[in-house]
Amino acid sequence: MSADSMPPILEVKNISKTLGSKLILDDVSLSLNKGELKVLIGPSGGGKSTLLQCIHYLIPPDAGEVVLEGRPASGAGRGGLCAFRQEIGMIFQDFNLFDHLTAENNVAMALRKVKKHSKAEALERARRELARVGLADKGQLYPAQLSGGQKQRVSIARALAMDPKVMLLDEPTSALDPELIGEVLGVIAELSRSGMTMLMATHQIGFARNLTNEIIFMEAGKIAEAGPPAALLSPGSGSRTADFCAKLSELMGPGR
Template sequence: MALGGAMTGKGQPAPGGNGSPAFRGDGGARHLLEACGISRTAGGKRLLDGVSLSLDRGELKVLIGPSGGGKSTLLQCIHFLTPPDEGDVLLDGESAREMSRKNICLFRREIGMIFQDFNLFDHLSARDNVAVALRRVKGLPKKLAYERAASELERVGLADKWALYPAQLSGGQKQRVSIARALAMDPKVMLLDEPTSALDPELIGEVLKVIHDLHDGGMTMLMVTHQVGFAKHLTREFLFMEDGRITERGSPEELLKDGSGTRTSDFCSKLSEIQGGP
């Protein structure tokens, strides 16, 4: 088990953290995505405190931890939706910090983001929700955009729901449309922010199946979730986040084994009690 974020608090760089700015200048990218020393303060509160992590191609990492620990803020900072006060994000070795506003838009296209509240465009049908960015951002002709939207909706099992509007879809269907919308942009990495937390227990399975399929297909993902039972079978690394720092990281087996005494194990056992499962 390894402890710490960019720095553990005991002055040790976290393995895989790559918090050193010197890493930026090493030419080729060692990892597909790297967050280096991300910090963010808002309203006088330190939301993120020098968090670092990296993702290799095809890798899935899972962020867990109590609410208010900074998980969602970290995803938004990695996506540069909320630019971090300090630190940088490198995608394929390219620094987001040094990009112009226009290039930040291109950077964001490369990273798919799934929100816990779906954030579908209410005034557009499922097909248009998927096609709108293809047309307006990627500049695809309408016909091609609709064809691509149809194939992405089919991929998430919603081929027959293309004409429905968000208000006519169930929570699980809305989340699958939002996944299809992100996938249509051919992202290199997907960030998933509690994709099942706003769903009824009966609808969670359909979304988890899509995420499972994406992982099998080699998609690189960073997922915030409380579905520990599901996540531990997919990931090789759990990152436990609390008070704006990654305080523990390691394999699920390592962190969750009986008697490990880790904060992760303690948190997950409380989750299991609430969720009524392992």
Template sequence: MSDDDFLRVTDVSKWYGEEQVLHDVSFEMDRGDVTVLIGPSGSGKSTMLRCVNRLAEAQEGSILLDGEEVLSPDLDVDELRREVGMVFQGFNLFAHLTAVGNVALGPRRVLGLSETEARERAEDQLERVGLADQLDSYPAELSGGQQQRVGIARALAMEPKLMLFDEPTSALDPELIGEVLEVMHGLVDEGMTMLVVTHEMSFARAVADEIVFLDDGRVVERGPPEQLFERPEEERTGRFLERIASHD
């Protein structure tokens, strides 16, 4: 482990009441890396993701982002969330705002951009995710895939240095998944640093620099995709991937 890791997660543990949901989780990423967290439902993937931007509070361990301790009680959490974009399973768009209005809201209210500047930035990001023709559409007029792409554009409009994706395609109909993954592929090609929770194994295999397999809140195995998919060192990893493959 180098001293200049962009994100370094060390021995992170978390409890909900008496239930421990993360057990000494550790991994690290360089700037521009794509790390994918995989594992069965309830394995702690989404909780780990949420600890990175303090939507969940880890009780033990360390999360260093660009040299700053995320878990410090003195951290400005609002500043952290300006720098760490997050895309959720649900789209969480404001129904009364158009696509461009949803995307412009953060830059205007949080970053203090003028209305004109915020709209220009929102238009740029919507074009980036392939929605230049839907600027003035309301969420109810958009498909699920389009709504999720608005959600990605909204996160990108804050110009984050790290993007978190929490199963961004799990709420979508199968035929809409591809358009969201295509946008994510584009971000990978641009060099965006991304920490992704997904069940889309072909996507994980194609884009990840490292895959971290979690089970029961523990890191069972981690490594490059070709190792985990072709030569897993742990029997538990192999069983999980076989079961996932049988459902594809």
């Protein structure tokens, strides 16, 4: 089968979610081919984080389904859902590391608990993944001893150690000081080049436009528009995305 005729690795079909009495996601569909990086942008409260969490079933959707490599997440019962979730790596804005564990034990823990690796095997793999994100010499340090950019790279190493088929990233650089953003974006760019499939909510449009083939603009729980960056971001395109990004760069100043 040629790459063009391969089915998508991840299909999100008609997801809806109500929280409290508010419809947060309204019939959202998208798909990712193997190796693609797609970018979610849009105003605060538009539903990006909720969508990523529904795809990972941290928040189960009310309607619709998520299909990974042709298998619906909800089809296989509880055990099947656990297996599904292990195949998707999730990166959060605030890193979600265990403060009482060293960097290498943060990475090794799921390998031991979930993948049942021996201690030696798990540590060996953890060190390899830390080296891959440029932290070969930081394995013994605790989160409190790491910069924000280093913490986020540990959390990326932890996700990679589980051999995910897809990674979901929720504004992975928005909690970082400006001078630390580049090191995390560099790791994400490298991952994308190595063929990782990713869906990433970010406001780093300058970065994203060079790596993505599709920007998905979400507003009020819906995909308002989606398309290649050249089409959506060109000045004069009149797109909501271009308008939003112009406002964003006014607020943040050039370079952010």
